[in-house]
Amino acid sequence: MLSYNLFPTLSFPNDYQSICAKTKKPSNLTILLSLPLCVPPAPPSFVKKLPERGGVLRNTTNVQLSCLVGVPPLCELEWLRNNESLRDSIVFESKLAHHRPDPRRNLFSSISSVLTWNMSLLPVNSFDYATFTCRSSGNEIGAGVSSTMAFRVEYPPENIQISAVRLEVMEGEILDDLVCSASAHPLANYEWRVDGTVVARGPVLSFNSSLSRAMGGNYTCVVMNQHGMARATVSITVLHIVMEPLE
DSSP, rough: OEEEOOOOOOOGGGOOSSSSOEEHHHHHHHOOOOOSSSOOOOOEEEEEOOOSSSETTTTTOOOOEEEEEESSSSSEEEETTTTTTTOSSSSSSEEEEOOOBGGGTTBBOOOEEEEEEEEGGOOGGGGTTEEEEEEEEEOSSSSSOHHHEEEEEEEEEEEESSSSSSEEEEEEOOOOOOEEEEHHHHHHEEEETTTTEEEEESSOOOOOOOOOOGGGGEEEEEEETEEEEEEEEEEEEEEOOOOOOOO
16 A cells, blocks of 8 residues: 655744645555644634623532633633733632644644632622633734633522502502612513513503502512512502592
């Protein structure tokens, strides 16, 4: 079985070869090409970036972020939080891994890093508006690259309030809007319910007509997101004037 080199060997920094190939010529004259593990050097580029946005529940004990940079030659990776390096952090831990090229999957050599931490070791409000960045160094071919995500602590609705707790109004009056508010992330959906029936959606309950006695009762604001639910109730009593019969 004969072996042929179809392409010339070209010179690059660090003795990298730009094109390598071998052919095997079996007895049936079919030429088979196989790419060896040598590729042209290139500047760092992301194989896997960070998502643009993300977050976890505030009681999560094992948070992980990861990125993957494909380069020949290899470079170094560093993590930053709010643009400050985490290299010497005692709370955040990063693990680096080098990956060999895999021609069968069209994968060149690469380097990955996983950042891990425990949410309970840091103040909750420190993640109200935080950013994390995975940044690579450059190599002799080009500059480094970076990927940044916005990170926020996620939690179910809490601290729910309604602009009034108990109201007494005269029949025929028009009531001011009731406003329900709560803290939640991701943002929550609002519903107003009376006796279990949804009468309005959104944080504001508007009464567009004068009140009748039938409109009295308990109005419950229900706030929901993917992590949970909270509710608060306002009681509305509609008073009416009893007309005494004329003698």
